[in-house]
Amino acid sequence: MDVCTLGDLIDVVGSPALRLHTASAGTGSPVTEVLLYDAHAPLPHAPGALLLAVGVRAAEAGPLVRAAAEAGMTGVVVRGTDGPAAEAEAHGVALLTVGEDTAWHHVHLMLAAAVDARSAQGAGLGDLFALADAIAAATGGATAVEDPRQRILAYSTVPGQPVDEDRRQGILGLQVPGSVDNSEQVRQVFAAPAPVRLPPLTAADLPRLACAVRAGGEPLGSIWVVDTGTLAPDAEQTLAQGVSTAALLLLRRRAAQELTRHQNADLLRRLLDGAADAATAAHRLGWNAVRVAAFALDSAAGVPDAERTSLRLLDLVRLQCDARYGRHACVLLDGVVYALLPAPEASGGAGGPEARTTADRRHRQLAEDIVGRAGPSLRVPVRAALGAVVSCRDGVTASRADADAVLRLLDDALPVAAVDEIRPRVTLLRLADVMRERGELRAGAWQRVLDADAEYGTEYARTLTAWFGTGCDVASAARQLSVHPNTCRYRLKQIGAQLGIDLDDADERLVLWLQLRVLAEPDAPA
Known part of the structure; x- marks a missing residue:
C-alpha cells in the first residue's frame, strides 16, 4: 500500500489552504488518518494520525500538542497563525495551520479525502488479487480479472490449478493475446447478462467460464475462470457474486485514479509555476x-x-x-x-x-x-x-x-x-x-541604417543582413541580393562613410548584425 506522508498532504492540498509551521521529524512522516478533537472524550492512541484542534485556540494548544505526541500522532492542525511551534518542535509533532475563517468540517473532508486517495492507490489492485484467489478457490478454476481493453488487472495464485498457454502468456504480458476468435468471445461475454461458458479457442486451450463486470450498464471489465471440467457445481453462482464485488473494487480503483489524476494535475500546475515544493513533488511522482x-x-x-x-x-x-x-x-x-x-x-x-x-x-x-x-x-x-x-x-x-x-x-x-x-x-x-524590454539594448547604429533606408530609399539593411549572413563574403551576398558585387561593395562603403559605422570593427559588426537580425527583419523572432 502506498502510505500517505505529511509531505504528500502539504503538496496535494497546497498553500494557503494548509500551512506547515514546524515538522522536526520531517515531511516523510506517515499520515494514517485525520481525527477531530473532542474535548469530552479521551484522546485515542493513534500512531500517524493528524489531529484537528477543534474548539481549541491556537495560542492555547500547547497541552493538546503534548497529548498528541504521547498518543503517537504525526501532527496537530490549529486554526490561526499563533500556534505553539516551540512545544511542537520540542515534542517532535508537526504543527500545521489553516485560516481563521476555514470551517473544520471542510478541513476534515479535504485532508481525509487526500489521505484516503493516496492510500487507495496501492490498495485497489491488492483487493482484486484477493478476489481472484477467492473466486478460484470457490470455483476450482484459475481466475483472471481484466479491464475492457483485455489488460489483466489481477489473477489467482491458488496452487495446483491447471492453466493453458493463453493464460501463461496473458499473465507474463499482463495483456490477453489478441485474435479474431478471442475478440468474438469477449463480445459474447459483454453481450450476456450472466456468466457464459466458452469453448477452447484451440486444441491446446481449456474452456472458460466468464462474466462481464458492469456498473449501471457501463462495462468495467470481466472475470475469466479456466474450466477444466471439474468446476464446482455452483461455479456460475459464485462467479456472479464475485462480479458484484469486482464492480465495487473497480469503481473504487477508478475513483482513486481520478483523484490521483486531479492531484497530479494540480501538482504539475504548481510545479510549472514554481510554487510547489520540488523535492516533495519529485518523490510523489517517482x-x-x-x-x-x-x-x-x-x-x-x-x-x-x-x-x-x-x-x-x-x-x-x-x-x-x-x-x-x-x-x-x-x-x-x-x-x-x-x-x-x-x-x-x-x-x-x-x-x-x-x-x-x-x-x-x-x-x-x-x-x-x-x-x-x-x-x-x-x-x-x-x-x-x-x-x-x-x-x-x-x-x-x-x-x-x-x-x-x-x-x-x-x-x-x-x-x-x-x-x-x-x-x-x-x-x-x-x-x-530582452532587447525589446531594455531601451539601452535597442540603441545603436541599426536604427541609423533603417532611417537612411526610409528617407533615401537605400537598401542598406538588406545588404548588411545578406553580407553578415554569408560570412562577410561580398560575392555570395551579391548573388543573394541579385546585384553586381561592385554594387554590394559600394553600399558597404557608403554605410561607413554616410552613417559612420566601422564595419572593420568585429564588435561593431556583431552588435549591428544581432540588432538587425532580431529587431529589424520582417521575420525576426516575435
Missing part, C-alpha cells in the same frame, strides 16, 4: 529527471470554440501519455496543454547516452503521434514543443520556458520540435525579448 512537453492549437487557424477544443486536446494528450507511461501528469494552462514526461538523468544517469537517446526518440514520437492524431480529430492544426530534460527537483520551470519558446517558433513547416533541435532560434527569440 521521477528524478523529466521533460516538459507543450501542445497548443494553431493560433492562426481561428478556432470557433477554442476553450472546448483545448479541453479535447487535453483528453487526447492524457490518453496518449497514459498508454505509454502509465503514470503521468497533464494540465491545461492558458490554452496550452502541458505534460510531464519521465526521462533518464540529464547527466550521468543510468543507461548513459544510449538511454537518453532512446528517451528523446520516444518523446519525439509521442509528440508527433499526438499532432498527427489531433489535427484530423479536432479539425485544427496542433503544434508540439519539447523542453530540455531537467531534474524534477529544480528544473521544471526552465523546461517549461524552453517549451513555451519553441511553441512560438513552430508553423506548418515545423509542427513539432525539441528545444535542442532549434536552440539557435530559441536563443535569438529570447535575446529579442
Whole structure:
C-alpha cells in the first residue's frame, strides 16, 4: 500500500489552504488518518494520525500538542497563525495551520479525502488479487480479472490449478493475446447478462467460464475462470457474486485514479509555476529527471470554440501519455496543454547516452503521434514543443520556458520540435525579448541604417543582413541580393562613410548584425 506522508498532504492540498509551521521529524512522516478533537472524550492512541484542534485556540494548544505526541500522532492542525511551534518542535509533532475563517468540517473532508486517495492507490489492485484467489478457490478454476481493453488487472495464485498457454502468456504480458476468435468471445461475454461458458479457442486451450463486470450498464471489465471440467457445481453462482464485488473494487480503483489524476494535475500546475515544493513533488511522482512537453492549437487557424477544443486536446494528450507511461501528469494552462514526461538523468544517469537517446526518440514520437492524431480529430492544426530534460527537483520551470519558446517558433513547416533541435532560434527569440524590454539594448547604429533606408530609399539593411549572413563574403551576398558585387561593395562603403559605422570593427559588426537580425527583419523572432 502506498502510505500517505505529511509531505504528500502539504503538496496535494497546497498553500494557503494548509500551512506547515514546524515538522522536526520531517515531511516523510506517515499520515494514517485525520481525527477531530473532542474535548469530552479521551484522546485515542493513534500512531500517524493528524489531529484537528477543534474548539481549541491556537495560542492555547500547547497541552493538546503534548497529548498528541504521547498518543503517537504525526501532527496537530490549529486554526490561526499563533500556534505553539516551540512545544511542537520540542515534542517532535508537526504543527500545521489553516485560516481563521476555514470551517473544520471542510478541513476534515479535504485532508481525509487526500489521505484516503493516496492510500487507495496501492490498495485497489491488492483487493482484486484477493478476489481472484477467492473466486478460484470457490470455483476450482484459475481466475483472471481484466479491464475492457483485455489488460489483466489481477489473477489467482491458488496452487495446483491447471492453466493453458493463453493464460501463461496473458499473465507474463499482463495483456490477453489478441485474435479474431478471442475478440468474438469477449463480445459474447459483454453481450450476456450472466456468466457464459466458452469453448477452447484451440486444441491446446481449456474452456472458460466468464462474466462481464458492469456498473449501471457501463462495462468495467470481466472475470475469466479456466474450466477444466471439474468446476464446482455452483461455479456460475459464485462467479456472479464475485462480479458484484469486482464492480465495487473497480469503481473504487477508478475513483482513486481520478483523484490521483486531479492531484497530479494540480501538482504539475504548481510545479510549472514554481510554487510547489520540488523535492516533495519529485518523490510523489517517482521521477528524478523529466521533460516538459507543450501542445497548443494553431493560433492562426481561428478556432470557433477554442476553450472546448483545448479541453479535447487535453483528453487526447492524457490518453496518449497514459498508454505509454502509465503514470503521468497533464494540465491545461492558458490554452496550452502541458505534460510531464519521465526521462533518464540529464547527466550521468543510468543507461548513459544510449538511454537518453532512446528517451528523446520516444518523446519525439509521442509528440508527433499526438499532432498527427489531433489535427484530423479536432479539425485544427496542433503544434508540439519539447523542453530540455531537467531534474524534477529544480528544473521544471526552465523546461517549461524552453517549451513555451519553441511553441512560438513552430508553423506548418515545423509542427513539432525539441528545444535542442532549434536552440539557435530559441536563443535569438529570447535575446529579442530582452532587447525589446531594455531601451539601452535597442540603441545603436541599426536604427541609423533603417532611417537612411526610409528617407533615401537605400537598401542598406538588406545588404548588411545578406553580407553578415554569408560570412562577410561580398560575392555570395551579391548573388543573394541579385546585384553586381561592385554594387554590394559600394553600399558597404557608403554605410561607413554616410552613417559612420566601422564595419572593420568585429564588435561593431556583431552588435549591428544581432540588432538587425532580431529587431529589424520582417521575420525576426516575435
